[in-house]
Amino acid sequence: MEAEKDNPGVYVPPPLLYVLTFLVAVFIQKKVSINDVLFHHQWIKIIGVVLLIIASFFLVSSLRQFFNSKNTVITMKSATSLQTTGIYNFTRNPMYVGLAIVYLSVSCFIGNWWNIILFPFLLLLVQVYIIKREESYLTRKFGQEYLAYKAKVRRWL
Secondary structure: OOOOOOOOOOOOHHHHHHHHHHHHHHHHHHOOOOHHHHHHHHHHHHHHHHHHHHHHHHHHHHHHHHOOOOEEEEEEEOOOOOOOOHHHOOOOOOHHHHHHHHHHHHHHHHHOHHHHHHHHHHHHHHHHHHHHHHHHHHHHHHHHHHHHHHOOOOOOO
């Protein structure tokens, strides 16, 4: 039987997946251009700003909570505590929600439909490669406490 891992087994930093997906979309736009006229409207830029403010709330709240509890945000390291309060009352993954909203916000500013087209694939990648592994790890590490938390708080929103 394989020994239990002392970390989630996520070796690619999650923000890097968001950045790489974003860059792939920019590359595709250069090769297979989609008309970006919609993104030239001022209201799209306003949506981008609003999304950035919302993303900041998710990211700052979750990071502050992690640092205050002296937990690690590095997915290759072992968790020292289970986060279940504050922003974690509303979503089990506020950092990934925040990064997803930043991704959409920046997409509004640069005006690339490929970023929007690739967004569902990015979320699927984050869920399969990162979140599922983290959930398995947290179940091993925190057992019933995590399962109870998981039963009452949604994965995303």
